[in-house]
Amino acid sequence: MNRTAFLVAAAILGLTAHDAALADEASESAVVTWDEITRTTTNVVNDPITYPTGTSEIYVEIGTFEKDAQTPLHQHPVPIVVYMLEGELEVRVDGADPHRMLPGQAFVEPQDRNMQAFNVADGPSKVLVITMGAEGQPVTLDPQ
Numbered sequence: 515m516n517r518t519a520f521l522v523a524a525a526i527l528g529l530t531a532h533d534a535a536l537a538d539e540a541s542e543s544a545v546v547t548w549d550e551i552t553r554t555t556t557n558v559v560n561d562p563i564t565y566p567t568g569t570s571e572i573y574v575e576i577g578t579f580e581k582d583a584q585t586p587l588h589q590h591p592v593p594i595v596v597y598m599l600e601g602e603l604e605v606r607v608d609g610a611d612p613h614r615m616l617p618g619q620a621f622v623e624p625q626d627r628n629m630q631a632f633n634v635a636d637g638p639s640k641v642l643v644i645t646m647g648a649e650g651q652p653v654t655l656d657p658q
Contacts, residue, residue: 551597557622559610563593564625568648577641579603579633587630587657592647594623601639604632628657 556562579601597620605613608628615621623629633639647653
């Protein structure tokens with residue numbers, strides 16, 4: 515084996531051994547726990563969740579509602595999961611009772627129903643939003 519090939523092989527073995535050692539250290543010194551927030555087959559108003567056809571597209575965003583802010587009246591044709599980070603929102607859906615959402619709670623927004631979200635906190639409210647749509651298709655529509 516020539517000197518260059520030997521050095522490359524030694525470097526690869528060294529890096530691999532180092533990565534394995536790091537993995538062993540991490541598994542012995544730290545624990546990962548998972549706390550389920552929600553598991554559901556229905557949205558916040560108990561309608562079944564349906565998925566769009568086409569090439570799946572998931573995106574994640576954080577929304578901040580200033581004090582007294584609200585979304586316009588709208589609909590979603592796709593499943594959207596909302597996780598409350600800060601503040602308090604009231605979700606109003608046509609034909610359903612209002613739902614109050616607090617930090618640490620998650621809900622699936624209704625599909626194909628008019629809805630609005632209102633910040634009812636004394637300050638800003640913040641949400642993590644996960645949208646499960648299809649490439650090139652709208653995820654928010656005007657009210658019907």
